Amino acid sequence: MEIAELGEFGLIRHLTNDIEPVNAETIKGVGDDCAILQFGADQRVLVTTDLLLEGVHFDLQYVPLEHLGYKSAMVNLSDIYAMNGQPRQMTVSIGLSKRFSVEDLEQLYRGLRRACSEHSCDIVGGDTSASLTGLTISITCIGTGSPDSVVTRSGAQPNDLICVSGNLGAAYMGLQLLEREKLVYNQQLREAVQRGEKPESLPPFQPDFSGREYLLERQLKPEARRDIVEALAKAGIRPTAMIDISDGLSSEIMHICEQSNTGCRIYEERIPLDYQTAAMAEELNMNVTTCALNGGEDYELLFTVPLTEHDRVAAINDVHIIGHVTKPDLGKVLVCRDGTEMNLKAQGWKAT
Amino acid sequence: MEIAELGEFGLIRHLTNDIEPVNAETIKGVGDDCAILQFGADQRVLVTTDLLLEGVHFDLQYVPLEHLGYKSAMVNLSDIYAMNGQPRQMTVSIGLSKRFSVEDLEQLYRGLRRACSEHSCDIVGGDTSASLTGLTISITCIGTGSPDSVVTRSGAQPNDLICVSGNLGAAYMGLQLLEREKLVYNQQLREAVQRGEKPESLPPFQPDFSGREYLLERQLKPEARRDIVEALAKAGIRPTAMIDISDGLSSEIMHICEQSNTGCRIYEERIPLDYQTAAMAEELNMNVTTCALNGGEDYELLFTVPLTEHDRVAAINDVHIIGHVTKPDLGKVLVCRDGTEMNLKAQGWKAT
Numbered sequence: 001m002e003i004a005e006l007g008e009f010g011l012i013r014h015l016t017n018d019i020e021p022v023n024a025e026t027i028k029g030v031g032d033d034c035a036i037l038q039f040g041a042d043q044r045v046l047v048t049t050d051l052l053l054e055g056v057h058f059d060l061q062y063v064p065l066e067h068l069g070y071k072s073a074m075v076n077l078s079d080i081y082a083m084n085g086q087p088r089q090m091t092v093s094i095g096l097s098k099r100f101s102v103e104d105l106e107q108l109y110r111g112l113r114r115a116c117s118e119h120s121c122d123i124v125g126g127d128t129s130a131s132l133t134g135l136t137i138s139i140t141c142i143g144t145g146s147p148d149s150v151v152t153r154s155g156a157q158p159n160d161l162i163c164v165s166g167n168l169g170a171a172y173m174g175l176q177l178l179e180r181e182k183l184v185y186n187q188q189l190r191e192a193v194q195r196g197e198k199p200e201s202l203p204p205f206q207p208d209f210s211g212r213e214y215l216l217e218r219q220l221k222p223e224a225r226r227d228i229v230e231a232l233a234k235a236g237i238r239p240t241a242m243i244d245i246s247d248g249l250s251s252e253i254m255h256i257c258e259q260s261n262t263g264c265r266i267y268e269e270r271i272p273l274d275y276q277t278a279a280m281a282e283e284l285n286m287n288v289t290t291c292a293l294n295g296g297e298d299y300e301l302l303f304t305v306p307l308t309e310h311d312r313v314a315a316i317n318d319v320h321i322i323g324h325v326t327k328p329d330l331g332k333v334l335v336c337r338d339g340t341e342m343n344l345k346a347q348g349w350k351a352t
Numbered sequence: 353m354e355i356a357e358l359g360e361f362g363l364i365r366h367l368t369n370d371i372e373p374v375n376a377e378t379i380k381g382v383g384d385d386c387a388i389l390q391f392g393a394d395q396r397v398l399v400t401t402d403l404l405l406e407g408v409h410f411d412l413q414y415v416p417l418e419h420l421g422y423k424s425a426m427v428n429l430s431d432i433y434a435m436n437g438q439p440r441q442m443t444v445s446i447g448l449s450k451r452f453s454v455e456d457l458e459q460l461y462r463g464l465r466r467a468c469s470e471h472s473c474d475i476v477g478g479d480t481s482a483s484l485t486g487l488t489i490s491i492t493c494i495g496t497g498s499p500d501s502v503v504t505r506s507g508a509q510p511n512d513l514i515c516v517s518g519n520l521g522a523a524y525m526g527l528q529l530l531e532r533e534k535l536v537y538n539q540q541l542r543e544a545v546q547r548g549e550k551p552e553s554l555p556p557f558q559p560d561f562s563g564r565e566y567l568l569e570r571q572l573k574p575e576a577r578r579d580i581v582e583a584l585a586k587a588g589i590r591p592t593a594m595i596d597i598s599d600g601l602s603s604e605i606m607h608i609c610e611q612s613n614t615g616c617r618i619y620e621e622r623i624p625l626d627y628q629t630a631a632m633a634e635e636l637n638m639n640v641t642t643c644a645l646n647g648g649e650d651y652e653l654l655f656t657v658p659l660t661e662h663d664r665v666a667a668i669n670d671v672h673i674i675g676h677v678t679k680p681d682l683g684k685v686l687v688c689r690d691g692t693e694m695n696l697k698a699q700g701w702k703a704t
Contacts, residue, residue, distance in 0.1 A: 037397040045389040045397065049477060049492055051445035055484040093403035093490055125401060132407040138445055138490035140401055 037089060037124070037142070044150045046143035048079035054134030062178045065104055067220045069111025072137050075246065077119050078224035078299045080143035082244035084151040084232070087119050087143045093127040095136035108137075119226060149238060151303070156241040156260035160304040160325040163239075165228045165318055167272040168249055169288060172295025173280040174219025177212055214276045222299040229301070231316045239303035250293040251346040252302050254332055260304075263330040266323035266344065269337050293334070293344070389441060389476070389494070396502045398495035400431035406486030414530045417456055419572045421463025424489050427598065429471050430576035430651045432495035434596035436503040436584070439471050439495045445479040447488035460489075471578060501590060503655070508593040508612035512656040512677040515591075517580045517670055519624040520601055521640060524647025525632040526571025529564055566628045574651040581653070583668045591655035602645040603698040604654050606684055612656075615682040618675035618696065621689050645686070645696070 039045055052072050054060060060068075073090065080087040092112060096105070116123055121141065192202050209216050224244075232239065241260055243252045249271070257264050271292050281288035304325055305313050313319060323335075332344040391397055404410060404424050412420075425442065432439040444464060448457070468475055473493065544554050561568050576596075584591065593612055595604045601623070609616050623644050633640035656677055657665050665671060675687075684696040 037399065039391050039395070039397060043391070045391060045494075047389065047441070047443060047477060047492070047494065049443040049445050049479055049490070051447055051479045051481050051488065051490055053447050053481055053483050053488065056447070056482050089399065091399060091401040091492060093401050095403050095405050095408070095488070125399060127401055127403045129403050129405055130408050131405050133485035136403065136405065136447070136488055136490075138401070138403055138488075140399070140443060140492040142397075142399065 039144060042146060044085070044145045044147055046080050046083050046085045046145060046150070047140065048076055048143075049138065049140040050075050050079075052137040052139075054136070058135075059178075059182070060135065062182055063220060065107040066111040066114075068137075069108040069113075070115045071111070071220065071222055072139055073112045073115035073119075073121075073141075074222050074224045074299060076139045076141035077115065077121065077226075078222075078244040078246070080141055081224055081226055081229045082151075082242055082301060083143065083145060084149050084229055084239065084242060085143035085145035086229075087116075087121040087141055089122045089124040089142045090116055091125040091127075091140045092123060093129070093136075093138040095129045095131035097131045097133060097135070100135065119224065149233075151239050151242040152259070153241050153243050153256050154259040155239075156256050156262050156304040156325045157306070158262060158325050158327050159307050160240050161307060161310060161313065161321050162253065162264060162266065162302070162304055162323040162325060163313055163319050163321050164245070164249065164272065164300055164302050165225050165320075166298065166300040167274045167277065167292075168245065168298050168300065169281070169292035169295045170215050170218035170274050170277045171222060171297035171299075172219075172291050173277050173284075174212075174215035174217070175295075175297070176284055176286075177209065177215055177280065178219065181208070212276060212280065214274060215280055219297065222297065224299060225301045228316070228319065231319070232303075232313075235312045235316060237305055237309050237312055239305050242301060242303035245298040245300045245302055246296055247346075248294040248296040249298075249302065250334075250344045251296075254344060254346055256302070256304065257325075257328070257332050260325070261328050263326035263328050263332055264323055264344075265326055265330075265333045265335055267335045270320060270322040272320045272322075289336075391496060394498060396437070396497045396499055398432050398435050398437045398497060398502070399492065400428055400495075401490065401492040402427050402431075404489040404491075406488070410487075411530075411534070412487065414534055415572060417459040418463040418466075420489075421460040421465075422467045423463070423572065423574055424491055425464045425467035425473075425493075426574050426576045426651060428491045428493035429467065429473065429578075430574075430596040430598070432493055433576055433578055433581045434503075434594050434653060435495065435497060436501050436581055436591065436594060437495035437497035438581075439468075439473040439493055441474045441476045441494040442468055443477040443479075443492045444475060445481070445488075445490040447481045447483035447490075449483045449485060449487070452487065471576065501585075503591045503594040504611070505593050505595050505608050506611040507591075508608050508614050508656040508677045509658070510614055510677050510679050511659050512592050513659060513662060513665065513673050514605065514616060514618065514654070514656055514675040514677060515665055515671050515673050516597070516601065516624065516652055516654050517577050517672075518650065518652040519626045519629065519644075520597065520650050520652065521633070521644035521647045522567050522570035522626050522629045523574060523649035523651075524571075524643050525629050525636075526564075526567035526569070527647075527649070528636055528638075529561065529567055529632065530571065533560070564628060564632065566626060567632055571649065574649065576651060577653045580668070580671065583671070584655075584665075587664045587668060589657055589661050589664055591657055594653060594655035597650040597652045597654055598648055599698075600646040600648040601650075601654065602686075602696045603648075606696060606698055608654070608656065609677075609680070609684050612677070613680050615678040615680050615684055616675055616696075617678055617682075617685045617687055619687045622672060622674040624672045624674075641688075 058068055077087045189199055241256045243255055245252050253264055268289050278288050281291055334342045334344050410420055429439045541551055593608045595607055597604050605616055620641055630640050633643055686694045686696050
């Protein structure tokens with residue numbers, strides 16, 4: 001079906017008419033100039049927004065649209081959790097060129113809606129527009145939290161423990177894998193064309209990912225860590241600072257240090273890695289710690305807690321203590337496995 | 353200055369570090385995963401979002417970046433007023449290719465910030481990204497209103513008066529003027545190149561707009577009608593339905609009718625037109641009513657009020673009563689100057 005058949009308003013209706021708000025504060029969602037939300041007293045409203053552009057943030061040659069929708073939502077949901085909040089509403093704006101069909105958008109929305117449904121977040125509005133070039137996705141997410149539970153990047157104190165959820169570097173390894181398989185496929189395509197075959201006659205992109213499924217999943221289908229936020233609340237722990245890892249551990253811990261006016265010591269041997277990440281790094285002849293520090297797109301939570309919370313935070317499943325906060329003049333340091341110290345950099349690091 | 357010199361975070365800081373929130377509920381703006389807002393009890397939170405793409409929504413050959421920023425903000429502010437609300441916060445995401453400099457972005461932000469400042473709206477966050485192609489602007493605006501003052505599109509009742517602010521069609525005429533002058537300039541450019549001159553040696557685009565400044569201003573620098581929302585409040589009038597005119601009077605009144613389950617009668621002779629709009633339409637041999645009905649980008653407010661409010665609404669400066677709401681089976685009708693009746697269409701209209 002051509003999008004022109006539905007028209008702009010018809011398309012929005014088509015995509016959203018059976019979305020039922022699940023939060024009581026969603027008074028009115030899609031269908032007016034604005035969404036109307038009601039928040040009780042003693043609430044904080046959290047707002048985050050992300051712009052995703054084809055060719056920059058995603059490559060449609062290997063990212064299915066449903067996964068893209070899911071990930072686009074997750075990236076925003078993760079920002080709400082990074083404030084220790086609960087996602088509530090989302091707006092989604094999409095710019096798309098003529099090569100996209102209604103079915104394509106349905107797939108994209110299926111992913112978006114699944115992510116939102118899993119996190120009890122209402123899609124309450126948005127904008128759809130023609131684009132002369134590629135696909136553009138802009139999402140704004142609104143969340144809530146009580147005034148004394150919301151966590152910023154700026155509250156870390158010397159001696160606080162630095163913790164991270166899950167493991168790092170796997171999403172980056174997944175991207176390397178996809179890029180490698182894409183090169184292989186494009187080479188096959190070129191050879192086929194040179195033999196005089198039509199590109200359409202080739203089988204679709206069927207890369208070999210056996211044994212690497214976890215890396216792919218981390219790249220294509222990241223999961224925002226609501227479970228960690230809930231576990232912290234259950235344990236009675238309020239982090240002093242928190243951020244989600246979108247640009248890599250190194251960049252994110254530096255944000256916390258800069259905004260809290262502290263230094264840090266991160267221990268390389270404590271950085272959590274999955275076995276597949278390490279194996280893939282070795283296969284590609286890459287340093288796995290570099291990948292974990294700078295790879296990004298992990299969407300894990302990085303947070304600091306007072307030293308007095310050591311036992312309680314250590315008892316939470318899938319949370320790892322990787323270092324501690326220091327006074328600012330001690331710098332932002334990575335302590336390597338051999339005991340040498342490096343200064344952390346937003347991209348890579350070098351010897352002190 | 354190259355954007356690469358500042359880096360992503362440096363650029364955001366550079367653009368936003370002296371933005372001071374003016375609303376008490378803005379607890380934390382730019383600089384964390386989320387903006388933190390606090391709303392009192394008995395409030396409605398309004399959220400709207402718009403995506404603007406180069407080549408689709410704007411043409412940088414004749415739109416200065418400062419105007420583009422101003423207009424991008426106004427489009428969103430207008431949506432908040434269309435709910436009878438007050439704008440409070442805004443997030444701004446920008447995707448841009450390498451041809452843009454820091455100075456370009458400063459200009460864009462200057463316009464954005466001026467618009468927000470005039471309407472007491474805080475810029476509280478956003479995202480900046482590389483783009484492989486043109487400029488992308490995505491804005492989300494949040495507003496507030498009390499539960500009994502917020503107005504949707506769905507409350508119009510038969511016999512309500514249909515009112516519109518300002519005048520219509522001028523922004524569309526301004527666009528025609530700009531497009532015409534652009535063609536003239538591009539023709540000069542081609543001729544110069546054919547003569548062997550370098551394009552750079554030509555003077556910059558200096559179109560002749562004398563006597564047409566009002567049309568240009570309506571296209572390049574629209575103003576969201578806060579004054580009308582305030583005048584309505586002062587007069588003690590709560591519209592039964594309201595919408596802002598972005599796609600043209602015809603399309604917008606149809607939204608109100610469809611969502612209120614009503615018909616309408618609009619009187620052609622009552623549609624407010626500026627003298628310059630009429631003169632330009634005649635010069636271009638276009639029907640001025642068609643331009644007013646379908647031109648769009650007026651950002652005027654279209655609203656309905658109970659018949660009992662006639663005298664009070666008629667007394668408000670720059671508000672025009674152009675028709676009334678009817679039962680749905682009477683259709684959506686334009687009564688022409690000669691007394692004939694046409695069915696309104698979202699684009700154009702035809703004889704019944």
